[in-house]
Amino acid sequence: MARIPSAPPADRFPASGSRRLFPYLFTAVFAASVLFSLREAQVDPRRLLDADALANVAKFVRGMFPPKLTGEFLGLMARAAVETVQISVMGTAIAIALGVPLGVLATSSLMWRGVLHERTSRTGRWVLGFAPYAASRAVLSVFRSIPEYVWAFMFVRAVGFGPFPGVLAIGVAYGGMLGKVYSEILESVSPRPLETLRAAGASRAGVVLYGLVPQALPNVVAYTLYRWECAIRASAILGFVGAGGLGQQIELSMRMFQFDEVLTLLAILFVLVASVDVISGRIRGWVA
Amino acid sequence: MYELTGIRKVFAAGSVALEDVSLRVGPGEHVAFIGPSGAGKTTLFRILNLTLRPTAGALVFEGQDVSELSDAELRRVRTRIGTIYQQQNLVGRLRVVHNVLAGHLGRWSAAAALASLVRPRDVAGAGRALEQVGMPEKLWARTDELSGGQQQRVAIARVLVQDPDVILADEPVSAVDPSLAVSIVTLLRDLSHASRKTLLMNLHSVDLALGYFPRIVGVRDGRVRFDLSPDKVGPELLAELYAGHRDEEQELEQLRDGKNPFGAACRPLPGFRK
Amino acid sequence: MARAVAARPGRRAPLLVGAGLAALLAWSWQGTGVDLPGLLGGEGLRQIATYVARLFPPDLSARAWRDAASGAVETFAISLIGSLLAVGLGLPLSLAATRTLLYHGILFEGRRLGPGARTARVTLHAAGKALLNLLRTIPEIVWALIFVFVVGLGPFPGVLALGVHTGGVLGKLFGEVLEDVDPAPLEALQATGAGRLAILVYGVLPQALPQFVSYALYRWEVNVRAAAVLGFVGAGGLGQRIHVAISLFQEHELLTLILAIYVSVTLVDALSASLRARLV
Numbered sequence: 001m002a003r004i005p006s007a008p009p010a011d012r013f014p015a016s017g018s019r020r021l022f023p024y025l026f027t028a029v030f031a032a033s034v035l036f037s038l039r040e041a042q043v044d045p046r047r048l049l050d051a052d053a054l055a056n057v058a059k060f061v062r063g064m065f066p067p068k069l070t071g072e073f074l075g076l077m078a079r080a081a082v083e084t085v086q087i088s089v090m091g092t093a094i095a096i097a098l099g100v101p102l103g104v105l106a107t108s109s110l111m112w113r114g115v116l117h118e119r120t121s122r123t124g125r126w127v128l129g130f131a132p133y134a135a136s137r138a139v140l141s142v143f144r145s146i147p148e149y150v151w152a153f154m155f156v157r158a159v160g161f162g163p164f165p166g167v168l169a170i171g172v173a174y175g176g177m178l179g180k181v182y183s184e185i186l187e188s189v190s191p192r193p194l195e196t197l198r199a200a201g202a203s204r205a206g207v208v209l210y211g212l213v214p215q216a217l218p219n220v221v222a223y224t225l226y227r228w229e230c231a232i233r234a235s236a237i238l239g240f241v242g243a244g245g246l247g248q249q250i251e252l253s254m255r256m257f258q259f260d261e262v263l264t265l266l267a268i269l270f271v272l273v274a275s276v277d278v279i280s281g282r283i284r285g286w287v288a
Numbered sequence: 289m290y291e292l293t294g295i296r297k298v299f300a301a302g303s304v305a306l307e308d309v310s311l312r313v314g315p316g317e318h319v320a321f322i323g324p325s326g327a328g329k330t331t332l333f334r335i336l337n338l339t340l341r342p343t344a345g346a347l348v349f350e351g352q353d354v355s356e357l358s359d360a361e362l363r364r365v366r367t368r369i370g371t372i373y374q375q376q377n378l379v380g381r382l383r384v385v386h387n388v389l390a391g392h393l394g395r396w397s398a399a400a401a402l403a404s405l406v407r408p409r410d411v412a413g414a415g416r417a418l419e420q421v422g423m424p425e426k427l428w429a430r431t432d433e434l435s436g437g438q439q440q441r442v443a444i445a446r447v448l449v450q451d452p453d454v455i456l457a458d459e460p461v462s463a464v465d466p467s468l469a470v471s472i473v474t475l476l477r478d479l480s481h482a483s484r485k486t487l488l489m490n491l492h493s494v495d496l497a498l499g500y501f502p503r504i505v506g507v508r509d510g511r512v513r514f515d516l517s518p519d520k521v522g523p524e525l526l527a528e529l530y531a532g533h534r535d536e537e538q539e540l541e542q543l544r545d546g547k548n549p550f551g552a553a554c555r556p557l558p559g560f561r562k
Numbered sequence: 563m564a565r566a567v568a569a570r571p572g573r574r575a576p577l578l579v580g581a582g583l584a585a586l587l588a589w590s591w592q593g594t595g596v597d598l599p600g601l602l603g604g605e606g607l608r609q610i611a612t613y614v615a616r617l618f619p620p621d622l623s624a625r626a627w628r629d630a631a632s633g634a635v636e637t638f639a640i641s642l643i644g645s646l647l648a649v650g651l652g653l654p655l656s657l658a659a660t661r662t663l664l665y666h667g668i669l670f671e672g673r674r675l676g677p678g679a680r681t682a683r684v685t686l687h688a689a690g691k692a693l694l695n696l697l698r699t700i701p702e703i704v705w706a707l708i709f710v711f712v713v714g715l716g717p718f719p720g721v722l723a724l725g726v727h728t729g730g731v732l733g734k735l736f737g738e739v740l741e742d743v744d745p746a747p748l749e750a751l752q753a754t755g756a757g758r759l760a761i762l763v764y765g766v767l768p769q770a771l772p773q774f775v776s777y778a779l780y781r782w783e784v785n786v787r788a789a790a791v792l793g794f795v796g797a798g799g800l801g802q803r804i805h806v807a808i809s810l811f812q813e814h815e816l817l818t819l820i821l822a823i824y825v826s827v828t829l830v831d832a833l834s835a836s837l838r839a840r841l842v
Contacts, residue, residue, distance in 0.1 A: 037639035089590035149791040158613040367755030377750035394755025
C-alpha cells in the first residue's frame with residue numbers, strides 16, 4: 001500500500017517543496033520598504049479627516065456647483081479642448097517620425113543579428129550594425145525615461161509658451177516609447193518566412209518589405225493608436241507647465257479657487273477622453 | 289433518488305437542448321447514458337447537478353422539488369451530488385492537494401476556504417483520496433503539470449473527499465487513452481458500489497456502457513429514446529440512435545467487426561459476434 | 563481555364579482613411595502653430611541646443627547630490643505607497659465591476675435571482691463602473707491639485723492622487739481579468755455546493771492572481787514617472803525640486819535632478835521586470 005507523502009505532522013509543513021529563501025527574503029524586504037516609504041511619504045490618514053481637510057472638501061464640493069456654463073467660458077474652453085486634440089495629433093506625428101527610424105535602428109535582427117546578416121563580415125556587423133544599434137537604444141531610453149511633463153517644462157524654457165512646447169514634449173517622450181515598442185514588435189516577428197524569402201534569393205529590402213512589414217504592421221498600428229489615446233490625456237494636462245491645452249485652464253481655475261470652472265473643465269476632459277476611447281476602439285476594429 | 293418529469297431546456301439562443309425528458313433513478317443505481325454528441329447529455333447532467341435551471345418540467349431530488357429551494361438549501365443539496373467532468377475543470381495553478389480539498393468547499397465558509405489555501409486543512413483526507421485513485425505521490429504537485437489521465441483522477445479524488453450520495457460523471461474518459469479509460473470506469477463503479485452511491489455516467493463509447501452498467505439510457509436530439517438493460521440494447525437500436533453521426537457510426541462498424549478498442553478488459557458485447 | 567482570375571478588391575477604404583489622417587494632421591499643424599521649418603531650419607534648433615548646452619555640466623556638489631537623492635527616495639516612496647493604495651482601492655471596486663460575479667454567466671444558471679436582487683446587482687455593477695471611470699478619467703496631476711488643496715503641500719497628497727487615479731485604472735483592468743477567468747473550474751466548484759465567496763477565493767482569485775500582480779507592477783512603473791512630476795503642483799518628490807530648479811534658472815542642478823529621474827525610473831523598471839519574472 002502506497003504511503004501518503006508528508007501526511008500532516010504540523011512541523012513538517014509545508015512539505016510542498018519550495019523551501020527556498022526567496023519568499024521570506026521578499027516578504028521581509030517588501031515589508032521594510034513599505035514601512036520606510038510610509039514614513040518617507042509622510043502618510044497620515046488623520047490629515048484627511050481633520051477639521052481643516054473636511055472643511056476644504058466641503059468648500060471644494062460646494063464651490064463646484066453649479067458648474068460654470070456661460071457661453072463665453074464654454075467657447076473659450078472649447079477652443080482649449082480643440083487645441084488639446086491638435087497637440088496630441090501633432091505630437092504623435094512627431095513621435096512616429098522619431099520612433100520609426102530609431103526603432104528600426106534599435107532592432108537587433110535588422111541591424112546585426114540573425115537571418116539577414118549571415119553573410120556580412122564581422123567588422124561590418126560591428127561598425128554598421130552594432131554601433132548605431134547601441135546608440136539608438138540609449139537615445140530611446142533617455143527619451144522615454146524622462147516624463148513628458150519634464151520635457152514640456154524644458155521646452156517651454158527653450159522655445160517659449162504655447163502649444164509648440166507641448167507638441168515637442170509629446171513627440172520626444174512618446175517617440176522614445178514608440179521606438180522601443182516598435183523594435184520589440186520587429187524583434188518578435190517570426191523568422192521562418194524571412195528565412196524562406198532569403199532562401200528564395202530575395203534581397204535584404206525584399207525580405208523586409210515582404211516578410212517583416214506585413215507581420216509587424218497590425219501590432220504597430222494598434223500600439224500607435226493606444227499611444228495616441230495616451231497623448232490626448234497627456235496633452236490635456238501639459239498645460240500645467242504652460243504648454244497650452246485644457247491643463248493650463250484647469251490649473252488657473254484651481255489656483256483661483258474657481259471650482260465651478262474646474263467642474264466644467266473636468267466634464268469636458270471626461271467627454272474628450274471617452275470619445276477618444278470610442279473612436280480608437282472603432283479604428284482598431286477596422287485594422288484588426 | 290431522482291425523479292424527472294417533462295424536463296425541457298431551451299437556451300437563450302433559442303436552441304432546444306432537452307425535450308420532455310422523464311426519468312426515475314433509484315438510490316444506489318448505476319446508469320449509463322449514451323447517444324451521439326450534441327444529443328443533450330451534458331445539458332441533462334448540468335440540470336441533474338443543479339447548476340442549470342430547466343426551462344420547464346419538474347426535478348425532484350430525494351422527494352424534494354428542486355425549484356422550490358432557497359439559495360442556501362440549493363447549496364446543501366449540491367454537496368450531496370458529486371460531478372466529474374469531461375475536461376477536468378480543475379484550477380490548474382493550484383496544487384493537487386487544493387483541488388482535492390475543493391470537495392470540502394460546500395461545507396467550508398469562504399474564510400475557511402481562504403485559510404486552507406494558505407495552510408491545507410485536511411491533508412490526511414486528501415492523501416487518502418489520492419491513494420484510492422492510485423497516485424498518492426502527486427499530493428503536492430502543481431495540477432497543470434499532470435497528464436490528462438492524472439488530472440481526471442484528481443477530479444475523482446475531489447469527489448471522494450466531497451463524499452456525495454450521487455456521482456455524476458460526464459464523459460469522464462473521452463479525454464484519456466483507452467487503457468486508462470477502462471480503469472477509470474471500473475474505479476468509479478467499484479468505489480460507488482462499495483459506498484452504495486448512485487452512479488450516473490455519460491459515455492461516448494458504447495462498449496464501455498454496455499459492459500459495465502446494468503441500465504442503459506439512449507439519448508438523441510434531446511429526448512430519451514430507450515431505457516433498457518444492456519442485453520436488450522441490440523445493433524438495430526444502436527444504429528438508429530447514432531444514425532447520421534458518421535464518426536460514431538464508424539466506431540460501431542468496428543465493434544461489429546469484433547475490434548474492441550478497450551481490449552480484453554471488456555467482455556464481448558451482446559448482439560455483436562466475432 | 564474555365565474559372566476567371568479574381569478581380570482586384572476595392573481599394574477605397576485605405577484611401578479614405580489616408581485622406582482623413584492627412585486632413586487631421588493638416589488641421590492640427592495649422593492649429594498648434596508648429597513651425598517645423600523654423601525648428602529644423604536652424605532658429606529653433608539653435609534655441610534648443612543653447613538651452614541643452616547651458617544644462618552641462620551637472621551640478622555634482624554635495625548639496626545637489628543630497629537634494630537629488632532625497633527627492634528620488636521620496637519619489638520612490640510616493641510611487642510605492644500610491645500603488646499599494648491603488649491595489650487596495652481597485653480590488654474591491656473591480657468586484658463590483660465584474661458581471662460574472664454579480665448576476666451573469668455560469669454561476670447564475672442554477673437558480674433565478676429574484677427581481678429585486680437582480681436589479682440591486684445590476685445597479686451595483688453600473689455604479690461601480692461609473693465610479694471607476696470617474697477615478698480613471700481625472701488625471702493624477704488634477705487629483706494632486708485637489709488633494710493639495712484638501713490636505714496641504716507635501717508627498718502625502720501625491721500618494722493620495724496616485725492611489726485614487728491608479729485605483730480606477732487597476733479596478734477596470736482587474737475587472738476585465740476577473741470576467742475572463744476560465745469558467746469551467748468555477749462550474750465544478752459550484753457543483754460541490756460551494757458558496758459564491760468560496761468560489762471567488764478558491765477558483766477565481768488563483769486564476770486571476772498572476773495577471774493582477776503583472777498589472778500592479780506595470781502601474782508601479784507608470785507611477786514612478788508620475789510621482790516624479792506631481793511635485794509640479796506641490797505634491798512632493800523630485801518634481802517639486804525640478805520645479806524650483808527650473809523656476810530659479812538653476813540649470814546645472816536641473817540636469818542632476820533629471821539624471822536622478824532617469825536612474826530611479828530605470829531602476830524601478832528593472833526591479834519590476836525581475837519581480838514579474840519571479841512572481842508571475
